[in-house]
Amino acid sequence: MKDQNVSAIKSQAIMLVTENEAVTRMVEEAFPSEYENRVTENTNTFRALNGTALQIAFKHDVVIFEIDPDDTGEVQAIEDVLAHRDDDTLFVALTQNDLSISKARELRKIGIDEVLPLSIDGEGLKAAVGEKISARRVSQTNFAGGVAALGKVIPVAKSRGGVGASTVAVNLACSLVGGKRSFFRKSAKNRVALLDFDIQFGNSNVFLDIEDNGGFLQLIENSEVPDDHFLSSILQEHALGVDVLCAPAPMVPLQSMRSDVIKGMLDLLQRRYDYVVIDLPCAVVDWVEPIFKQATQLALVTDTTVPCVRQARRLIDFYREVNVGLSVEIVVNRERNTLIKTSHVREAEKVLETSLKHWLPDNPKVARNSVDFGRPVVDMKPQSDLGKALAKLAAVMSVDAQSLATKKA
Structure with missing residues (x-):
């Protein structure tokens, strides 16, 4: 990715x-300059530039500037410039190293794309700007007839805590990216977002060795429907090509999120990504409704014990009240399929009213190493039985998601 x-x-x-x-x-x-970059230095402030700032700024691809968030005059001058924004010029602010999250959020709210500390080095600045530019250059897939295709929303639910839904969500997201390091060796790379909405116990970031950047807390505290610039600032790009929204590190109430915020997020993300994979909490809350209204299909992770099968049945019924035609893929984790179905498997299929097609074998060594090293199984051990099963699941869901989205369109 570098x-x-x-x-x-x-x-x-x-x-x-x-x-x-x-x-x-x-x-x-x-x-x-040897990379054909052109840096134009201006020692004036935006306030001193006055009206000429508009003509100057929008003739550039990137505007990098120092700012003191307590200088209300300068902040207002920048806000006036950004109010006239009608192109893809990237605005990057350099400010004090100990800037609080709330002040950084206020700067992003006026339209600044990235807020970085003055202590950042050249490599860090280059990487931050490169990530933003790469996100801007995302091309959208078109259906026949020229209508832009919306990304597929794939929530991952669990029949109980600890059943392995986060493992499925992370590996599914990484596999859907495509490219030589995944199951889809001959496919073009997809844009994939992974949202950890298990806001109390989510740990998808651990599987990817990513630290929470405080983005989810900003989303909660902001209490407004986010715009594209704000979403870009809180998503973290992983080397495998997945953009990640980590669950908040501090414990927050389950009702911290709002349905309109979730819907607004998904509306933006579906225009920007080919797949949006969502790791859901082990609870039924009001704000999951817009997720299932926009979902293409659901991956429901369970085992074949009686309590889990019963809970899976209840969840399917509940989610289909929101989306009647929702396609549900049951993923049986830590169990190996057998040629001859046992009686309890036949009974589970009867209760769930579907054939159990997706089985993930129990491989505790590979699963443990994946978590300890912060690398998804499909990246670290793709040839293991668990890696192959996870990649196969992603391949099937990718094909199904495409066909379901085409029918819906």
Whole structure:
């Protein structure tokens, strides 16, 4: 992913607004002229630029500037510029290292794409800008007739806590990206987002070795339907090509989220990603309704014990009240399929009214190493029995999601 980000920032016109010579040197080193980048330095502030800031800023691909969030005049001047934004110019603010989350959120609310500490080095700045530019260049798939295809929403639910739904969600998301490191060796790469909505006990980020950046808390505290710039600031790009929204590190109430916020998020994400995989909480809450209204299919992770099968049946009935035609894929975890079905498997299929097609074998060593090293099974041990089963599940769900979305369209 590093090489991809470096290539994304070639041939960029960059406007730099700073009086700090050290910042100027750092930016020029991060975006060298030999890569056909053009850095235009301006020692004035936005307030001093006045009306000319509009003409100057939007002629560039990236605007990098210093800002003191307590300087209300300068903040207002930048907000006035951003109010006239009608193109893809990227605005990156450099500010004090100990900036609070609330002040960073206020800067993002006026339209600033990225807020970075002044202590950041050239490589860090280059990587941050490269990620934003890569996200802007996402191309949308078109259906015949020219209508933009919306991404497929795939929630992953669990019949009980600890059944392995997070393992399924993370590996499903990574496999759906495609490329040489996944099951889809001959397919083009897809844009995939992984949202950990298990807001009290979610740990999908652990499987990917990502630390919570406070994005989910910002989403909760913001209490407004997010825009595209805000979503870009809270999603974290993983090296395997998945953009991740981590569950909040602090414990928060289950009712912290609102349905309108969830719907607004999904509306934006479906235009930007091919797949949106959602790890759901082990609870039924009001704000999951828009998820299932927009879902293409559901992956329900369970085992074949009587309590789990009964709970799975209840969940299917509940979710189909929201989306009558919802396609449900039952994933049996930590059990191996047998040629001759046992009586309890036949009984489970009878209760669930479907054939159990997806089985993930119990391989505790591979599963444990995956968590300990922070690498998904499909990346670390793709040739293991568990890795192959997870990749096969993703392949089937990818094909099914495409056909279901086409029928719906």
